[in-house]
Each structure stands twice: as structure tokens, then as C-alpha cells.
Amino acid sequence: MALTLEDIDFGDVSPAHLIDVARTRGHVVFDLETSGLDCHHDRIEGIAFYVPEGKDNDALRAWYPFVPKTMQMFVQPDETPEEQAARLKHERTKSPDDYDAYMALKQVATLHDFRPAMPQAETMEALRPLFEDSPRTVVVAANAKFDIGFMRYASGCERGFWDWEKDLSVVDKLEAWWKLTDEKPADYKPWEGCILADSMLADFLCDENFHAYGLKRRVRELFDHEMTTYLDVAKRRKQGYFGFMADDVQALGHYAMEDVYWTWRLYENRMCRLDDLTPGEPITTGTDVVTALGKLSRLRPSHFDPSRAMGNLERLFWGIDMPLCVILEEMESTGVLIDHRWLRKVTAQLEEKKEKILDEIEQILGYTINPNSAPQVSTILFAPPPTGLGLSTKYVAQTGTGMFSTGSKEIGHLKRAHPVVEKILDWRSCDTVQGNFSIKLTHLASEAPDGRIHSGFNQTGTKIYRLSSSNPINMQNQPRDKNLIRKAFCAYLEGMPEDMLLFGCDYSQIELRVAAHLSGDLGMIEVYNMVGGCKAAGGEPCERFKLWVCEDCDHKWTPALFDVPNGSHKCPKCDSNEHTEHQKRCRHVDLHQRTAEDVGVPRNPLAKNANFGLLYRMASPRFCQYADLYDEKGEPRIDYADELIKGWFAAYPAIEPFHWKTEEALKKSGWVAYTIAGRQRRLSAERWKNEYRTITQAIQFQVSGSAQDILKIAMKRIFKEIKWHLQRASRAMRKLWAKVRFLIQVHDEVILEAPAVLKDEVMEIINRQMQGAAKLRVPLVADCKFGRSWDHVH
DNA sequence: GTGTCGCGCGCC
DNA sequence: AAATGGCGCGCGACAC
Numbered sequence: 001m002a003l004t005l006e007d008i009d010f011g012d013v014s015p016a017h018l019i020d021v022a023r024t025r026g027h028v029v030f031d032l033e034t035s036g037l038d039c040h041h042d043r044i045e046g047i048a049f050y051v052p053e054g055k056d057n058d059a060l061r062a063w064y065p066f067v068p069k070t071m072q073m074f075v076q077p078d079e080t081p082e083e084q085a086a087r088l089k090h091e092r093t094k095s096p097d098d099y100d101a102y103m104a105l106k107q108v109a110t111l112h113d114f115r116p117a118m119p120q121a122e123t124m125e126a127l128r129p130l131f132e133d134s135p136r137t138v139v140v141a142a143n144a145k146f147d148i149g150f151m152r153y154a155s156g157c158e159r160g161f162w163d164w165e166k167d168l169s170v171v172d173k174l175e176a177w178w179k180l181t182d183e184k185p186a187d188y189k190p191w192e193g194c195i196l197a198d199s200m201l202a203d204f205l206c207d208e209n210f211h212a213y214g215l216k217r218r219v220r221e222l223f224d225h226e227m228t229t230y231l232d233v234a235k236r237r238k239q240g241y242f243g244f245m246a247d248d249v250q251a252l253g254h255y256a257m258e259d260v261y262w263t264w265r266l267y268e269n270r271m272c273r274l275d276d277l278t279p280g281e282p283i284t285t286g287t288d289v290v291t292a293l294g295k296l297s298r299l300r301p302s303h304f305d306p307s308r309a310m311g312n313l314e315r316l317f318w319g320i321d322m323p324l325c326v327i328l329e330e331m332e333s334t335g336v337l338i339d340h341r342w343l344r345k346v347t348a349q350l351e352e353k354k355e356k357i358l359d360e361i362e363q364i365l366g367y368t369i370n371p372n373s374a375p376q377v378s379t380i381l382f383a384p385p386p387t388g389l390g391l392s393t394k395y396v397a398q399t400g401t402g403m404f405s406t407g408s409k410e411i412g413h414l415k416r417a418h419p420v421v422e423k424i425l426d427w428r429s430c431d432t433v434q435g436n437f438s439i440k441l442t443h444l445a446s447e448a449p450d451g452r453i454h455s456g457f458n459q460t461g462t463k464i465y466r467l468s469s470s471n472p473i474n475m476q477n478q479p480r481d482k483n484l485i486r487k488a489f490c491a492y493l494e495g496m497p498e499d500m501l502l503f504g505c506d507y508s509q510i511e512l513r514v515a516a517h518l519s520g521d522l523g524m525i526e527v528y529n530m531v532g533g534c535k536a537a538g539g540e541p542c543e544r545f546k547l548w549v550c551e552d553c554d555h556k557w558t559p560a561l562f563d564v565p566n567g568s569h570k571c572p573k574c575d576s577n578e579h580t581e582h583q584k585r586c587r588h589v590d591l592h593q594r595t596a597e598d599v600g601v602p603r604n605p606l607a608k609n610a611n612f613g614l615l616y617r618m619a620s621p622r623f624c625q626y627a628d629l630y631d632e633k634g635e636p637r638i639d640y641a642d643e644l645i646k647g648w649f650a651a652y653p654a655i656e657p658f659h660w661k662t663e664e665a666l667k668k669s670g671w672v673a674y675t676i677a678g679r680q681r682r683l684s685a686e687r688w689k690n691e692y693r694t695i696t697q698a699i700q701f702q703v704s705g706s707a708q709d710i711l712k713i714a715m716k717r718i719f720k721e722i723k724w725h726l727q728r729a730s731r732a733m734r735k736l737w738a739k740v741r742f743l744i745q746v747h748d749e750v751i752l753e754a755p756a757v758l759k760d761e762v763m764e765i766i767n768r769q770m771q772g773a774a775k776l777r778v779p780l781v782a783d784c785k786f787g788r789s790w791d792h793v794h
Numbered sequence: 795g796t797g798t799c800g801c802g803c804g805c806c
Numbered sequence: 807a808a809a810t811g812g813c814g815c816g817c818g819a820c821a822c
Binding site: 466474612747 | 800801802803804805806
């Protein structure tokens with residue numbers, strides 16, 4: 001039986017009416033109920049709406065169920081604060097008067113009949129204008145990324161929502177909107193069919209200590225209201241608490257209605273909170289966070305005072321977080337193509353290596369062990385003979401459970417003491433790469449119908465506003481130096497047309513540049529502003545910092561680069577030909593990679609961690625561990641490390657004052673730290689645990705958090721420009737531009753894929769937007785490369 | 795068998 | 807007194 005919209009009695013909640021009211025009032029909440037979490041396989045079971053009340057206290061709710069067995073639907077109004085207060089009072093006193101008072105306030109549920117289910121495609125199609133043609137209406141979701149994914153792939157419509165390639169009508173409309181507003185192309189917002197908002201992201205901006213808590217928990221915390229969810233009911237029913245329970249679908253509708261209502265309450269509350277935290281004061285950060293957003297003041301929800309400028313946190317919300325949410329959804333649904341045939345080889349290779357190492361361990365010890373078992377390894381290494389090897393525990397930390405740690409950082413120095421140590425560490429590393437990455441990726445890729453892995457990027461996963469990645473895998477910790485795994489992340493497989501390429505672009509030392517910017521360290525600023533940078537290759541000293549001293553008149557000067565051949569210089573003062581050559585500390589950008597030769601220590605391990613660790617106040621013992629600074633007897637060279645650290649801080653004299661200033665600022669602000677763009681980290685609770693640590697966290701937050709701001713802005717700008725090209729291109733070219741996609745973000749690096757024919761344009765866009773994402777006191781440098789696999793692009 | 799925790803590893 | 811920070815995942819060990 002075919003059912004059309006006309007056959008259904010919606011009462012006052014027909015899609016057309018809903019859209020009408022939503023547009024008039026400016027806000028609407030929606031929430032999809034789905035059969036699962038995977039938008040590629042699961043379906044939408046229904047969609048719920050809540051339009052907040054207008055003048056007459058007449059909120060509008062609608063629940064459109066798409067489940068075939070749907071019979072009927074309750075519309076249960078949510079408990080008002082008065083109602084709740086009355087109920088709680090009655091529960092406390094049990095007095096009849098209080099009961100009457102409660103009943104007088106209690107709202108009654110209404111019942112709607114829908115049989116059979118509503119036609120999904122038609123309903124969604126009728127709702128489309130709300131999402132695609134309501135440029136002044138704020139459409140709120142509780143987790144927008146999730147809902148967008150389902151609307152893109154599981155709407156049931158021929159043309160999904162948020163689909164840039166097929167959705168040419170939206171593109172054309174934007175073209176018109178542009179002309180109207182006379183804006184520069186780079187500033188247009190391609191997703192402006194409606195104004196998308198996310199209560200969870202607003203909440204996160206208000207309080208980053210909120211992590212992955214759901215709506216339920218936040219409603220409890222903020223409103224002292226205990227929501228019941230559908231899952232909750234299903235679970236309780238399974239446990240046998242309910243002898244008889246209403247039909248699943250009824251429950252689903254009921255709780256969908258509750259969800260949208262509380263999503264609104266949360267959203268409204270959090271937007272006001274954002275406004276309270278940073279009330280309408282324009283900021284001048286030197287970044288473009290604000291500049292492109294002046295026009296967004298019209299997006300302010302109506303309950304705000306329109307005469308005031310938008311506050312800083314609210315700007316971040318509309319200008320970065322919401323756009324990023326759309327980008328992340330596209331990344332997730334695009335996924336990354338994985339070469340599992342290559343990975344099978346890697347797995348086998350690692351297996352062989354592991355077996356060999358295990359054999360060697362058995363030969364050394366005389367018995368075999370499981371290197372993955374921390375207690376076992378700890379006993380073998382540290383127990384006195386004959387049980388174990390009785391190695392020194394002098395520089396080995398103990399774990400929380402009192403056992404001696406066996407982490408690679410803790411026992412790394414013991415490889416001098418006994419050959420088995422290195423074997424164990426080696427085996428564990430191989431095992432991690434094999435199990436955690438190679439095997440896992442192989443499974444996922446060969447099971448995926450499209451051969452791609454769709455991992456999640458979580459916007460609320462960290463307290464410093466970095467992204468995190470998970471489910472099914474963490475894209476951000478794929479092994480780099482083994483050079484095996486990243487080869488499998490590719491643009492095409494063997495036998496496929498080689499028409500796509502991977503593009504990788506990473507910022508050069510962005511955290512140090514941010515540190516230079518924030519601290520104002522003149523030395524740092526100088527080297528980062530050097531055009532061309534360090535000319536030293538392969539470890540020889542950097543020419544830029546050669547210092548010549550005239551042996552006759554003691555004049556000191558630095559020889560110009562690319563000058564006359566070595567030795568033929570004359571002293572500029574006295575014309576003497578005799579000079580001695582000194583090496584000034586090379587303070588080039590890449591210094592931290594070269595600190596080794598700079599200060600004359602073995603290059604390798606020190607190079608990686610020096611700047612990073614010292615910026616965040618690493619102390620000498622730990623520095624020895626990381627840099628592998630030990631003497632012949634296996635003792636850490638603490639004094640030497642102290643010297644290096646002192647030298648480092650002398651080379652960058654503004655860093656320590658930067659640390660002090662951070663501390664002062666924390667005390668002044670009530671233990672709130674800020675990034676360049678004004679994101680906040682509230683550390684007052686942390687402070688009571690350990691003040692020193694808290695200050696360190698604040699330092700790191702300022703630096704890493706600001707770097708994140710910059711990369712997020714860059715992503716937004718790249719995305720915008722790509723969609724702008726999509727919009728302008730000829731029909732044939734649109735197909736190509738639509739295939740330019742973000743795939744991965746790793747804190748200072750982004751990976752995209754794009755058709756090979758667009759190589760030059762795409763490279764140019766990425767480079768330019770990355771470098772132009774912020775104006776610091778030092779230039780931003782980004783380097784875009786392309787290739788077949790992730791291994792090739794960095 | 796299932797769930798939680800600590801540990802150890804990968805990344806920035 | 808001494809002190810780098812931020813993530814996610816798989817395994818072993820242990821409790822139920």
C-alpha cells in the first residue's frame with residue numbers, strides 16, 4: 001500500500017508547517033533515531049523535531065517514524081521546572097495538598113496514531129527545505145556529525161543531504177548568495193543551507209572538562225533532571241524489571257521527543273553560558289579567527305541582545321567548531337583506502353622477526369618468556385638470581401602496583417647491562433606494530449566493502465581542543481619510522497586506475513613557532529624569520545652562525561652566505577687575513593633536530609625530544625632517559641644533561657620568563673589558560689592536586705592548543721576553497737573537485753586525496769591556506785607533498 | 795565467559 | 807622534594 005503525505009493526518013506537525021514555524025522562530029532542534037551507529041549500513045528509524053516556544057509558550061514538537069511496525073506515538077510533554085519542583089515536593093512530603101498542586105501542573109501526554117509507518121523518502125524530501133533552504137534558521141543537533149552522516153547516506157532520498165557533488169542546486173544557490181552579499185570567494189560558507197549548531201560542541205566550549213559524556217549526563221548535571229532514554233528502557237526490560245512494556249517503537253518516539261527537548265534546553269543554556277564567559281567583546285588576536293566572521297553576528301540566537309557584538313567563544317563556535325564538524329563528517333565517511341595485500345606481507349615479515357627474536361631470547365635465558373607480560377619481564381630482569389637477572393633498579397621507576405616498570409623508557413638504559421633487554425624491547429615494538437596496526441588494518445580493510453577504513457575524529461576528545469581519533473582505529477598514531485604501515489594508506493591499489501593522489505601537508509615546527517610568538521623570544525623569532533633557513537646539510541655546522549674572530553684586531557663578524565670561497569675573507573676592520581673560526585649556536589628552525597651536532601652530543605635521540613621536552617619543563621633525569629645519555633657504567637649523565645638544558649634556555653632566553661608569565665596569568669585569571677584564539681582551559685580543579693603540574697599543563701595548552709586553532713582554521717579555509725572550486729567548475733570538472741577530500745588530521749599535519757589532474761591546484765591551495773591560516777610574529781611554513789601513499793607524502 | 799584495570803606502545 | 811603535556815588501543819592479570 002503506497003502511502004503519500006496527504007494520507008497522513010499530521011495535525012499541526014506537517015513538515016511544511018514545521019518548517020514555517022522553525023523559520024519564523026529562527027531555531028529548531030532535530031534528532032535522528034537510527035537502528036545502529038553506522039550510516040553506511042544502518043537505517044533511520046525516525047526523525048524528531050522541537051521548535052522552541054514563541055510568544056505564546058507554544059513549543060512545537062514532531063516525530064516522524066519510519067519504522068514499518070509503527071502503530072502509534074505518544075507525545076509526552078517534558079516536565080517543566082515547576083512541575084518537577086512540585087513532584088519532588090510531593091514525593092518528599094506525601095501530603096495530599098502537594099499532590100493536588102503537582103497534578104495541577106502536570107501535563108498530559110497526547111497520542112497520535114500512525115499506521116502504517118510514514119514514507120521516509122517523501123517525508124525527508126518534504127523536510128529538505130529546512131536543511132537546504134533556510135539560511136537564517138539555526139538547526140540544532142545533539143551530535144551533528146552523527147546526524148549529518150545518516151542524512152548523507154541513509155536519508156532514503158535519491159539525493160542525500162550534505163552531498164556536494166550531486167547537490168548542484170545548493171551550489172548554484174550559493175553562487176547567487178555570494179553576489180548578493182558581495183563577499184570574497186574565500187569567505188563563503190558552502191554549508192549554509194541552514195545554520196547548523198551542535199549542543200555538544202557548545203557545551204564542550206563552555207567546559208572542556210566535559211569529555212565524552214552524553215546528553216543524559218549533562219542534563220542531570222545542569223538541570224538536575226533525570227532523563228530516561230530508549231536504550232535505558234530496552235536494557236531494563238532485558239533485565240526483567242518490566243513485566244510488560246509498551247512497544248519498542250512507541251518508546252523510541254517518546255524518548256526521541258524527550259531528547260530534542262533537552263537538547264534545546266542544553267543548547268540554549270550553553271549558548272548563554274558562552275556569552276557570559278566572553279561577553280561580546282571583539283578580540284584582536286592577529287589570526288583570522290574573527291576577521292572573516294563579522295557577518296556572523298546575524299547568526300546570534302534571538303535571545304541574545306542583538307546590539308552587542310558576538311563574544312569570542314561564540315565566534316569560535318560558529319566560525320571554527322561548527323564548520324570543522326562538517327569537515328570531520330566528510331572525512332569519516334570518505335575513509336582511507338588501505339592496501340591490505342601489502343600489509344599481509346608486513347605481518348608475515350614481522351612474524352618472522354618476532355620468532356627470531358624470541359629464539360634469541362630463549363638462547364640467552366635458557367627458557368622462553370612472554371615479553372608482553374609486564375610482571376613476567378619485571379621478575380626476570382630485577383629479581384635476584386637464580387629467579388631473575390638481578391639488574392639494577394636504581395634508575396627504574398615503580399608502577400602504581402609497586403612492581404618495577406618495564407617500559408622502554410624505563411629500562412632502555414639497561415641494554416648496556418644485559419643483551420636480553422634490547423631483545424625484549426625489540427620484540428614488544430614489533431608485536432605492537434604487527435598486532436595493533438598491521439593485522440588490525442588488514443582485517444578492517446579486507447572486510448570493508450569499499451576497501452576503505454572509516455575512522456572517527458572526535459572534536460570533544462581532548463581537554464586541549466586537539467582532535468582525537470578512534471573507532472575502529474586511531475588514525476593519529478600510525479607508526480612513522482618503521483615505514484611499513486604508512487605505505488598501506490594509499491590513493492589507489494595495484495590494478496586500479498592511477499588517477500588519484502594523496503596529499504600531505506605538515507607545518508614545520510608549529511609548536512615552537514607558537515612558542516616563539518607567545519614568548520616573544522627574539523632569538524627564536526630571528527631564526528624563524530630567516531629566509532631560506534639553515535644551509536647545513538648532513539650535520540655540518542650552520543653557515544649562518546659561523547663567527548669569525550680577527551686575530552689581529554679581535555673584531556668579530558659573521559661571514560656572508562654564498563660568499564667568496566672559504567678562507568679568502570679579510571677582516572672588514574683591519575683587512576687582516578688571519579682569523580679563527582668559531583661556531584655560534586645554530587638557532588635555526590630545525591635546530592631541535594640538530595641540537596645534537598650543535599652542542600656536540602651524539603645526534604640521534606637527543607634531537608627528537610630536546611626542544612619539545614624542554615619547552616614543557618622536562619628535568620635532567622628524564623632528559624637523560626629520552627636522549628639516552630649514559631656513561632660507560634650505565635649511570636645517567638645528569639650533570640651533562642643539566643648543562644644542555646641550561647644551554648638551551650640560554651639560547652632561548654625568553655622561554656623561562658614565558659613560563660613565569662604563564663604562572664602569573666593563571667593566578668590572575670583564576671586558573672584559566674587561553675590559546676591564541678581564546679579557547680579556555682579551566683585548571684582550578686587541577687590546581688589542588690599539583691600546582692606545578694598544573695602550570696606545566698597550562699604552558700602546553702597555550703602552545704599546543706594554539707597550534708590546533710591554527711590547523712583547524714587552515715582546514716576550514718582549505719575546505720572552503722575546495723568547495724568554492726567545486727561550485728565554479730564546469731559540470732565535468734565538478735566531478736573531479738568533488739573527489740578532493742580530507743582524509744586524516746594528525747595535530748600538525750593533514751592528509752587529503754584528490755584527482756591527479758588537479759595536482760597543481762590542490763597543492764597550491766593547501767600550501768597557501770596552511771601558511772596563511774594565522775599571522776604570528778614568525779612566519780608559518782608548511783610543506784605539501786603528494787604521492788601514492790602516506791609514506792610518500794612526508 | 796565478561797568486564798575492568800594497569801601497563802606498555804604507537805603518534806604529536 | 808621533584809616534577810614535560812596530550813591522546814587510543816591491545817594485552818595480561820585479575821575479579822566476578
